[in-house]
Amino acid sequence: DTGVSQDPRHKITKRGQNVTFRCDPISEHNRLYWYRQTLGQGPEFLTYFQNEAQLEKSRLLSDRFSAERPKGSFSTLEIQRTEQGDSAMYLCASSPGGGNSPLHFGNGTRLTVT
Amino acid sequence: AQSVTQLGSHVSVSEGALVLLRCNYSSSVPPYLFWYVQYPNQGLQLLLKYTTGATLVKGINGFEAEFKKSETSFHLTKPSAHMSDAAEYFCAVSEGDGNKLVFGAGTILRVKS
Numbered sequence: 573d574t575g576v577s578q579d580p581r582h583k584i585t586k587r588g589q590n591v592t593f594r595c596d597p598i599s600e601h602n603r604l605y606w607y608r609q610t611l612g613q614g615p616e617f618l619t620y621f622q623n624e625a626q627l628e629k630s631r632l633l634s635d636r637f638s639a640e641r642p643k644g645s646f647s648t649l650e651i652q653r654t655e656q657g658d659s660a661m662y663l664c665a666s667s668p669g670g671g672n673s674p675l676h677f678g679n680g681t682r683l684t685v686t
Numbered sequence: 687a688q689s690v691t692q693l694g695s696h697v698s699v700s701e702g703a704l705v706l707l708r709c710n711y712s713s714s715v716p717p718y719l720f721w722y723v724q725y726p727n728q729g730l731q732l733l734l735k736y737t738t739g740a741t742l743v744k745g746i747n748g749f750e751a752e753f754k755k756s757e758t759s760f761h762l763t764k765p766s767a768h769m770s771d772a773a774e775y776f777c778a779v780s781e782g783d784g785n786k787l788v789f790g791a792g793t794i795l796r797v798k799s
Contacts, residue, residue, distance in 0.1 A: 576729070605786060612695075614776050614789030615730070628786070663729055667785065672718050672737035675787055677729035 574598070576678035578664050584684045585654055592650045593681045597666030604647050605675060606639055607663040608632065615663055621647060622669070654685045688713045688781045692790035700798050705749075705764040707793045709777030712758060718780035719760045720787065721751055723773045730776060736760060747771070772797045 577596040585591050597604045602623050607615035618637070619629045623644035633639075636654075641647040651658055661682050665675035693708040711717055718737050722730040734745025741753040751762045760777060774794045778787040 578729075603785070612791070614690075614778075614791050615787075617786045617788070620786055628782070665730075670785065672735070672780070673785060674720055674732045674735050675730075675785075676732070677722075679727075679729045682727070 576664055576666050576676055578662075578678035578681050580681055581679065582682050582684075584686065586686055587656060588653055590650065590652045591654060591683065592648055593662055593664075593683075595647045595649070595664030595678060597646070597664070598676055599645075601666035601668050601676070602644070603667045603669050603673075604641055605665040605667075606647070606649050607665065609661040609663055609680070610659075618649075651683075654683075656685045659683055659685045688717065688779045688788050690777050690779050690788055690790035692775075692777055692793050694793055695791065696794045696796065698796040698798060699767045701769055702766050705762070705767045705771065705795065707762040707775050707777075707795065709751075709760045709762065709790060710758050711760060711777070711779045713779055713781075718785075719751075719753060720778045720780070721745065721749070721760075721762050722776045722778065722789075724776065724792075725773050733762070733775075767795075767797045769797050769799065771795060 579594045605620040606618040609615045621641040636652045639649045661680045663680045665677045667673040691710045720735045721733040736753045744750045777790045
């Protein structure tokens with residue numbers, strides 16, 4: 573169990589640029605979640621996958637955001653035409669599924685949009 | 687929809703003193719409840735969880751929490767604070783078929799020497 577891995581740890585980009593983040597979940601976990609966390613707030617749910625199927629998206633996930641999990645393993649989160657309001661920590665988590673299974677979080681990608 | 691309220695965005699205790707972090711939830715169904723801890727620039731680490739059964743749940747690092755259905759509370763306690771406990775703590779409730787977690791706004795714990 574190597575834990576959930578996220579890359580990069582930090583990303584600084586200029587407004588209007590596109591960015592992509594990667595998440596590698598714990599290998600036997602079939603559920604993968606993306607959250608966003610801003611300063612002074614708890615993590616907010618963005619979307620989740622069961623294997624390769626994206627089953628739920630938050631209304632926080634605007635059209636500029638897209639997430640994929642093409643083979644049911646790693647996932648990517650892309651933000652197009654970044655805005656300063658996108659600056660946040662993006663957290664990925666995985667779980668084996670089931671209502672009482674805790675989520676295992678990665679260390680996050682901190683995005684700064686200048 | 688489920689929601690979580692954490693009373694007190696900042697809590698300060700002396701080393702060796704009791705730690706009490708408050709969490710109240712709203713849920714239309716029997717809840718699954720979790721406490722996570724976050725150190726600066728890191729992800730969230732699970733402290734403990736309540737699913738069913740015993741209402742007093744023990745976690746890592748000497749923390750425990752008690753589920754009180756009548757009060758819709760799940761407060762986190764530790765008998766004696768240590769400097770290494772200084773961090774931000776999040777209470778969360780599981781929601782929906784997807785088991786996504788709904789988090790409170792967090793409580794920053796400061797431990798004074």
